[in-house]
Amino acid sequence: MRKVFLIFGIAAITLVGCKNVEKNEVSTEGAPETPETVNSNITEVDSHNSENSLDWAGVYEGTTPCADCSGIKTVLDLRKDKTFILSQTYLGKPAGENEFTQTGNFVWDRAGKMIRLKTESGAFQYDVGENKLWMLDVKRNRIEGDLADMYILKKRIQ
Structure with missing residues (x-):
């Protein structure tokens, strides 16, 4: 029991x-x-991004790959008023035919992470990081592969 x-x-x-x-x-x-x-029920959104958190204005430089020369020396001056000066020198080409300079405006993407340069010859897109710019492909992805490091422009510290 x-x-x-x-x-x-x-x-x-x-x-x-x-x-x-x-x-x-x-x-x-x-x-x-x-x-x-x-x-x-509120999820706190972090509003920090490259546009409002980094000291992105300044001069960036690097040498990007080139199909028919030894490289393209690229100097990009980003200004706080959202204008730029882009200078490209095709290394190994005859003087006078190897230097190109473009100026214009750039815009930030909605997330404040990437910029797009509006130029006469098309558009360049970069992912903005701390003292670096990563050149992006047409799908807005960082370029990968063996030459990926060559598509990074580094900020000139003054």
């Missing part, structure tokens, strides 16, 4: 314990919104 009471007792405790767990789960569906419930 004791064993029967013991088994019933354990079963009762188990059932009561399960019911308590269900009671602890509170549904807010259909409940009126209070300041506490509204604030508990």
Whole structure:
């Protein structure tokens, strides 16, 4: 008889314990919104990005690969008023035919992470980091592979 009471007792405790767990789960569906419930549903968004957190204005330089020369010496001056000067020198080409300079405006993407230079010859896109610019491909991805490091322009520290 004791064993029967013991088994019933354990079963009762188990059932009561399960019911308590269900009671602890509170549904807010259909409940009126209070300041506490509204604030508990808010996900804090980090508004820091390259545009507003980095000292991005300045002169960046590097030598990018070239199909028919030994490289393209690239100097990009980004200014706080969102204008730029882009100078490209094709190394190994005759003087007078190897230097090109373009000026214009640039725009930030919505996330404040990438810039796009608007030039006469097309557009250049860069991912902006701490003292570096990564040249992007047409799909706005960083260039990868063996030559990936050559597509990084480094900020000239003055």
